Amino acid sequence: MKLSALVCAQNDEARLADCLRGLEFCDEIVVVADRCTDRTQEIARHFGARVIDGIFPLESQRKAAGVAACLGEWILEIETDEHVDAALAYEVRAAIHGRPAGDWFDVPLHNYVGETLVRRGWGAGLGEVLAPRLYRRRVKRWTARRIAPGVVLEGRHAGALETPLKRRADPDLGHMIARLNRQTSLRAQDLADAGDVRSLVGDMGLGFARFWTSYVWRQGLREGELGFLIALMAGLDAVLSGVRARHLLKLRADAAAQPAAQLAQVGFAGRR
Incomplete structure (x- = not known):
């Protein structure tokens, strides 16, 4: 086989x-x-x-x-x-x-x-x-x-x-933080594409739930400082991903509005 x-x-x-x-x-x-x-x-x-x-x-x-x-x-x-x-x-x-x-x-x-x-x-x-x-x-x-x-x-x-x-x-804590940065960037793009974007309060609630799940329910507290850091990163993932997704949607909206504004200016200049 x-x-x-x-x-x-x-x-x-x-x-x-x-x-x-x-x-x-x-x-x-x-x-x-x-x-x-x-x-x-x-x-x-x-x-x-x-x-x-x-x-x-x-x-x-x-x-x-x-x-x-x-x-x-x-x-x-x-x-x-x-x-x-x-x-x-x-x-x-x-x-x-x-x-x-x-x-x-x-x-x-x-x-x-x-x-x-x-x-x-x-x-x-x-x-x-x-x-x-x-x-x-x-x-x-x-x-x-x-x-x-x-x-x-x-x-x-x-x-x-x-x-x-x-x-x-x-390999070390610096790599963990860099991985969180990369992960939230990619997750923000997924959230923006799907339109699955919450408010900051909603992200904070989800972040707290993830922290509690990691630290208490999954017993990260038994891992000492590393367990706390992993739980903190799990919570931050939700908040950072949401903030970055909203910022990305704003950038996309601004980019889409620019051609329309430029066309309007051209039309106004033509009428003059």
Whole structure:
């Protein structure tokens, strides 16, 4: 039973080799290189991967293109900051060859900040602790978004694996803040395109709810300062995304109004 590994990359030369090294147990590796200007494609081909070059503005487009290129009956979906060790590789193979009574498996994730394993508090697009990463082809699809697209699964749930994926979420706190900045920029574009823009008060309410969910319900408080920071970022994500979305809509409205104003001026000058 053929197994495809799917990796989506965007200028990830610094961490791609370590990611692909853990996928050599798969029958094929497919790397979607989205607007890469570094050595991503070269590194991927060095590991025998099939490279799909393209321009994919939406994360959902990248993943869909990758799935379409996979030839295996089963797909293991991996991010460039994640690593599959030997124990997980063995469990993945055993799961798909053991006549699974379903079409997709959840895979646990261990998220590291630097060298510290942070088990609790993740959410709001900052990290996952369990995700459907092993699935039959054509079972999984994504909603059209630039970041953190929603997932739609068809078929039957086959259960969850026990061995976690290891994810180097952030090498340091500066990287966490930079990731939040990039994430809110992309999410703001999604919100503006969908017209899903709330008031500042609404964003603050959502931000508080996310902070409480991360810090209390998901027990981020047990992770000390890092747990508090993750919860704070989850709340700020909602507020910053909303502020940036409203600003973006204003810029778009101003840009659309300029041609009309210029035409009006030309018409007035003609009448004179």
